[in-house]
Amino acid sequence: MSEELSRIMAKDPEQKEFHQAVREVIETVQPVLDRNPEYRQAKVLERLAEPERAIMFRVPWMDDNGNIQVNRGFRIEMNSAIGPYKGGLRFHSSVNLSILKFLAFEQVFKNALTTLTMGGGKGGSDFDPKGKSDNEVMRFCQSFMSELYRHIGPNTDVPAGDIGVGGREIGYLFGQYKRLTNEFTSVLTGKGLDWGGSLIRPEATGYGSVYFAAEMLATRNDSLEGKTCLVSGSGNVAQYTVEKILDLGGKAVTLSDSTGFIYDENGIDREKLAWVMELKNIRRGRIKEYVEKYPEATYTATDAAQDHNPLWSVRADCAFPSATQNEINGKDATNLIENRVFVVSEGANMPSTPDAVDIFVDNKILYAPGKAANAGGVAVSGLEMSQNAMRLAWPREEVDNRLQGIMKSIHKSCVDACAEYGLEGNYVAGANIAGFTKVVNAMLDQGLV
Numbered sequence: 035m036s037e038e039l040s041r042i043m044a045k046d047p048e049q050k051e052f053h054q055a056v057r058e059v060i061e062t063v064q065p066v067l068d069r070n071p072e073y074r075q076a077k078v079l080e081r082l083a084e085p086e087r088a089i090m091f092r093v094p095w096m097d098d099n100g101n102i103q104v105n106r107g108f109r110i111e112m113n114s115a116i117g118p119y120k121g122g123l124r125f126h127s128s129v130n131l132s133i134l135k136f137l138a139f140e141q142v143f144k145n146a147l148t149t150l151t152m153g154g155g156k157g158g159s160d161f162d163p164k165g166k167s168d169n170e171v172m173r174f175c176q177s178f179m180s181e182l183y184r185h186i187g188p189n190t191d192v193p194a195g196d197i198g199v200g201g202r203e204i205g206y207l208f209g210q211y212k213r214l215t216n217e218f219t220s221v222l223t224g225k226g227l228d229w230g231g232s233l234i235r236p237e238a239t240g241y242g243s244v245y246f247a248a249e250m251l252a253t254r255n256d257s258l259e260g261k262t263c264l265v266s267g268s269g270n271v272a273q274y275t276v277e278k279i280l281d282l283g284g285k286a287v288t289l290s291d292s293t294g295f296i297y298d299e300n301g302i303d304r305e306k307l308a309w310v311m312e313l314k315n316i317r318r319g320r321i322k323e324y325v326e327k328y329p330e331a332t333y334t335a336t337d338a339a340q341d342h343n344p345l346w347s348v349r350a351d352c353a354f355p356s357a358t359q360n361e362i363n364g365k366d367a368t369n370l371i372e373n374r375v376f377v378v379s380e381g382a383n384m385p386s387t388p389d390a391v392d393i394f395v396d397n398k399i400l401y402a403p404g405k406a407a408n409a410g411g412v413a414v415s416g417l418e419m420s421q422n423a424m425r426l427a428w429p430r431e432e433v434d435n436r437l438q439g440i441m442k443s444i445h446k447s448c449v450d451a452c453a454e455y456g457l458e459g460n461y462v463a464g465a466n467i468a469g470f471t472k473v474v475n476a477m478l479d480q481g482l483v
Contacts, residue, residue, distance in 0.1 A: 036060055038079040049132035051359060055139045055384060056083050058391070062466040065455045076482075078474045085138065087111040090131070091181040093159055095174045098167055107178050109157035109185055109193075112138035115476035118189055119155030120145055120412060122196030125203065127162045133359070134158060137196075137383055141412070143469030144405040147444045150416035155191055157182070163198050164318070175206035183211050188220045188422075194415045195224040197358065200270065200315075201236070220422030223415035227427075232418035234433040235411075240274030240381055241434070242410015242441050243354055243402070247379035248282060249445040250400040250461070259283035262350040264375070266290045266343075267357035268314050268321045271381045271408070275354045276307050288345055290357060291321045295345040298324075298331035342366050349373045356381035364389030371397050380404035395460055406444050406465040413440045 039060050043053050060079060067073050089109040097103055108131065111119045121141040124134070134156045142154030159178060163171050186193060195204055204224045211221055218230075225231035234241070244258070251257055261284040265272050268289040276286040285301040289310060298306070309327060313319045325333045334344055346353065346366040353375050355361055359382065362370075367390035370378065378394055379402040380386065386394070386403075394401035414437055421427055428436075448464030451471075457463045 036064075041080065042083045046132075046135075049135060051132045051384075052135040052139065054360075054388060055136040058388065058462070059139075059143070059466050059470065062463040063470045065457075066467055066471060072478075073474060076478060078477060081477065082113065082142070082470075082473070083139065085110050085112050085135065086114060087185075088131070088135075089157075089182075089185055093161065093174065093178050093181070095170075095177045097170050103174075105159050105161040105174070107157070107159045107181060108134050109182060109191070110134045110138040110155055111185070111191055112154045112156070113142045113473060113477075114153035115473050115480060116146060117151035117153045118187075119191035120152035120194070120415065121154055121156040122158075122194045123199045123203075123207075124156070124158035124196040125161050125163050125198030126158070127160055129158045129160045136359070140383055140405050142473055143466060144409045145412055145416075146469040146472040147406060147447055147465060148409050148413040148416060148440055149443050150413065150440075152412065152416055155193070156196075157193060158196065158199070161198075163203065168202070171203060172206045175203055176210040179207045179210035180214065182207075183214045186211075186221055188419070192220065192415075192419060193222055194412070197269070200224075201226060220419050223418045225418070230418070230422050232414055232421055232433055233428070233430040234437060235414045235418055236270055237274040237277070238414035238437055239271045239408050239411030240276075240356065241278045242413065242437060243271075243356070243379045243381040243407045244275055244278035244282065245410065245438055245441040246402050246407040246445060247352060247354070247377050247400070249442060250377060250379070250402060253449075254400070257282070258352070261285070261352050261377075262287060263352040263354060264288045264345065264348055264350045265354045265356055265381075266295070266345055266361060266385075267355075267382065268310060269356075271411075272354075272356040273307065273311055273314070275356050275381050276302055276310075277304075279354075280304060280307070284352070286354075287350065288348060289321055289324070290345055292336065293320050293322055294333055294335040295343075296321055296324045296331050296333050297345075297348055298328060300330060342369060346370050347373060350375050352377040352379070354379055354381050355385035357385065358382055359384045360387050362386040362390045364393060366390060367393035371399070376400060378402065379407045381408050383408065391462060395462060398459060401461060403462050403465050405469065406448055406461060409444055410437055410441055413437060
């Protein structure tokens, strides 16, 4: 373990998710530090790992029964060297300071890769919107924004959605921000199309991870045509991952949620995908209902006692983890390799544990880490900010073309960084090095701040 990592871990010994994210970056950028000793002199690693600002606040709200509830709100403003803080808000019972610091840290490098001028941040609450009425979600969002609005703005910090924060939540948050500040501005992305949102924004993260996989396959003169694909999750990212896999001629056979996963050997076609979207986005049901509608599929319930996820034991060509962090462990990674998967493109943030990442890299499969593969979401958020600033809306084809161009650029940045340091094919190192050097050089240009 490096001295820098030891010092960072000693400050917050309980923040294991944050340490995992920092460790991966520090380990892969060692060649850059060796070549540029001024980076160590300037303590850039310690500065990168310390948020510029970490905000925590109380969120009191009243449920439909008239009972007062109290949640905790956060915003981690990690790094603004290349632009205003940009990153999602997550509403989920698992949210804590460690998870949000890891997400904000990852966001810094992800945003740097997009070619857009955005810093990195992340926020959210341990409030879980599942099972809550629209009025309860609205009251919570209004209370949350009543504190958060003091810390954000179009030139300071521009939040977006994440797990538990979709169009409904963004709408309530934006309405309260507008009420408090008396201005209509691009302070949130993921807005409705009628009031400042961008076409392709809901699809962007899923589409982007598939576009990145296609770019990796092209380096081997291959494509997604005819490939069988595993997809985890069943929310926004997973849904549009399946849609783009279909567009490019592949076949998705799995989806999941916290209760378990479905396997449909015949493939999730457009009709089935539309049914899943209605189930998840409107009825807010569970994925196990899929087998009631399509009995040829099978459902496997989650078993917490198992040391692996059987979803990753299904034979396939490609895997798109699109649920949450650390959903693929070392055993899962081994199962994927043994079942002939040779492409892994991460739609979720840090879905693979360090053991799993090592297995993918050692086996030289086409493995795209989340900070590169799922950057499409924040890229289109940046495009939404551009459209808002110009008070216009680009057509769907233009946004999609720009997204494809950004994903191609991210892929090229990773490949070029790998080649520069003799690490060809290692997209983990390539993504970290490319993002790291851009942010660090901007920090050094701006002095000790």
